[in-house]
Every structure is written in structure tokens, then in C-alpha cells.
Amino acid sequence: MAVEPVRLVVTGATGRMGEELIDTAGDRSDVSVVAAISRTPGNVAAEAAVGTHLDATLSDEERVDVVVDFTAPEATAEYAEIAARHGVAFVTGTTGLEGHDADPLGALDAASESVPVLHASNFSRGIAALRGAIREAAASLPDYDVEVTETHHNDKRDAPSGTALTLIEDVESERPDLTERQHGREGEQPREPGEIGVHARRAGDVTGEHEVLFAGNRETVSLSHSAGDRGVFAEGALDAAAAIAGREAGRYQFTDLLRD
Numbered sequence: 001m002a003v004e005p006v007r008l009v010v011t012g013a014t015g016r017m018g019e020e021l022i023d024t025a026g027d028r029s030d031v032s033v034v035a036a037i038s039r040t041p042g043n044v045a046a047e048a049a050v051g052t053h054l055d056a057t058l059s060d061e062e063r064v065d066v067v068v069d070f071t072a073p074e075a076t077a078e079y080a081e082i083a084a085r086h087g088v089a090f091v092t093g094t095t096g097l098e099g100h101d102a103d104p105l106g107a108l109d110a111a112s113e114s115v116p117v118l119h120a121s122n123f124s125r126g127i128a129a130l131r132g133a134i135r136e137a138a139a140s141l142p143d144y145d146v147e148v149t150e151t152h153h154n155d156k157r158d159a160p161s162g163t164a165l166t167l168i169e170d171v172e173s174e175r176p177d178l179t180e181r182q183h184g185r186e187g188e189q190p191r192e193p194g195e196i197g198v199h200a201r202r203a204g205d206v207t208g209e210h211e212v213l214f215a216g217n218r219e220t221v222s223l224s225h226s227a228g229d230r231g232v233f234a235e236g237a238l239d240a241a242a243a244i245a246g247r248e249a250g251r252y253q254f255t256d257l258l259r260d
């Protein structure tokens with residue numbers, strides 16, 4: 001018996017990730033993009049309906065299961081509220097949410113009281129696997145210095161990357177002695193024992209690279225990931241959207257949905 005595809009609305013449709021999501025979804029039978037949202041609708045390359053306002057689109061469409069959002073913190077806050085008001089699940093990969101004036105993290109929590117909500121700073125399966133390895137290394141190498149380095153394309157807005165922040169939290173969960181995040185270094189600044197070094201590089205069209213270095217006095221361990229293209233993020237986000245549709249309201253983790 002044929003299974004109905006999960007019906008999606010993609011926001012930020014002219015963005016790098018919006019375009020990748022629409023393209024990748026076109027090759028899959030488990031999801032279908034029924035509408036795309038953009039402030040500049042003329043530029044959207046999609047066969048689906050194109051709207052400028054999520055609220056109006058969710059009112060017009062017969063049925064939408066999930067809104068998939070890769071935009072900007074202020075837009076994510078607004079779209080989460082609108083999706084919840086329409087009873088539609090919300091999957092977002094937008095980063096830079098921490099401490100933003102629009103309180104997107106509060107908006108995700110509020111939305112999760114009525115619909116399923118998933119936010120992941122990185123939707124690649126490789127990063128999901130790397131996170132387990134990083135927690136294990138952090139627990140096994142208690143006195144080693146830790147330095148996190150990320151590299152992204154020169155149009156990225158937020159620094160450090162959302163993924164870098166997630167990986168730092170993974171290290172910190174096993175190393176409560178590391179209480180200071182040292183962003184870059186300049187001048188006379190010897191390393192302090194409680195530091196995690198954090199380094200953000202912006203160059204060319206690099207899709208996304210992350211490295212966590214553990215250094216003792218006679219050895220180093222380097223755990224790293226490099227995304228070959230944005231398709232890995234799009235596939236993961238669409239997997240998450242397909243898996244979250246029809247679930248109970250609440251906050252979901254990408255790593256949990258991968259295991260189900």
C-alpha cells in the first residue's frame with residue numbers, strides 16, 4: 001500500500017539551505033514540499049505554491065504536516081509561533097539563536113507546548129556520530145587541553161557556528177572543570193587550565209568544517225568533520241521532518257529521531 005508523503009512548507013526558500021531542501025525533497029517519495037515561503041518570491045525555484053507569509057499559506061493549504069525552517073533567528077521565532085498556532089510541527093536548523101533579542105529559544109519552547117518541535121544546530125549524520133565520540137574522548141582524557149575550530153563560507157552570519165557551540169556543550173558535559181570559553185587569542189595571553197579555546201574561520205565557499213582537538217603533553221587526539229555539500233544537512237532535516245510528523249507535542253532531538 002502506498003504511503004502518503006509528509007506534506008512540508010519550506011521557509012527561507014531562496015536561501016542556500018531553502019533551495020537545497022526543495023531540490024533534495026524533489027528526489028524523495030516520503031516528503032512533498034507543498035509550499036515555499038520567501039520575502040522575494042520571484043526568485044524561488046520550486047514547483048510548489050510560493051507565498052510571502054507563512055500565516056496566510058498555512059491558512060490556505062488543505063493540510064500541512066511540518067514547517068521546515070532554515071532562515072534567521074528573528075524569522076525562526078516568528079515562524080515557530082505561527083506554526084504552533086496552526087497546529088503544524090516545526091523543524092528548524094537556524095543557528096545563532098542563543099541570546100538573540102527575538103528570544104527564538106523561548107519561542108521554540110512555547111511552540112512545543114502545542115506541536116512537536118525539533119531544533120538541531122547540525123542535521124548531518126556524521127556530526128551526530130561525532131558528538132558521541134567527542135563525549136567519550138572528553139570523559140577519557142580528563143586533563144587534556146581542548147580547542148575547537150570551525151571553518152565556514154564567507155557569508156555566514158553567526159560565530160562561532162551553532163555546531164561548534166553544540167560540540168563545546170558536549171565537551172563541557174564531561175569536563176565541568178572547563179568553565180571559560182576563550183574566543184581566539186591575541187597578545188600576551190598564556191593558556192589557563194579551565195579554558196576551552198574557540199576559533200571561527202570564515203573563508204570562500206567552505207560548506208562547514210569542525211575540529212575538536214584534545215592535547216596532552218605527549219599526544220594529541222583530533223576529532224573532525226567536513227561537510228562535502230549542503231545535501232547532507234538537507235537529507236537529515238527531511239529525515240527529521242518525516243519522523244516527527246504526527247508525533248505528540250514536545251521538544252525532540254535529532255539524535256533520538258535517528259535511532260527510532
Ligand SMILES: NC(=O)C1=CN([C@@H]2O[C@H](COP(=O)(O)OP(=O)(O)OC[C@H]3O[C@@H](n4cnc5c(N)ncnc54)[C@H](OP(=O)(O)O)[C@@H]3O)[C@@H](O)[C@H]2O)C=CC1
Pocket residue numbers: 011012013014015016017018037038039040070071072074075092093094095096120121122123124162233
Ligand atoms: N542545522 C544545520 O544543519 C544547518 C544550519 N544552517 C543554518 O541555517 C540558516 C540559514 O542558512 P543559509 O541557508 O546558508 O542562509 P541564507 O542567507 O542563504 O538563507 C537564509 C534565508 O532566510 C530568509 N530570511 C532571512 N532573514 C529573514 C527574516 N528576517 N524573515 C524572513 N526570512 C528571512 C531569507 O529568505 P527569503 O529572502 O527568501 O525570505 C534567506 O534567503 C543559518 O542560521 C545557518 O547557520 C545552515 C546549514 C546547515
Ligand SMILES: O=C(O)C1=N[C@H](C(=O)O)C[C@H](O)C1
Pocket residue numbers: 095121122152156157160161162163164207208209
Ligand atoms: O551556516 C552554515 O552554513 C552552517 N551552519 C550550521 C552551524 O552554524 O553550525 C551548520 C553547518 O555547519 C553549516
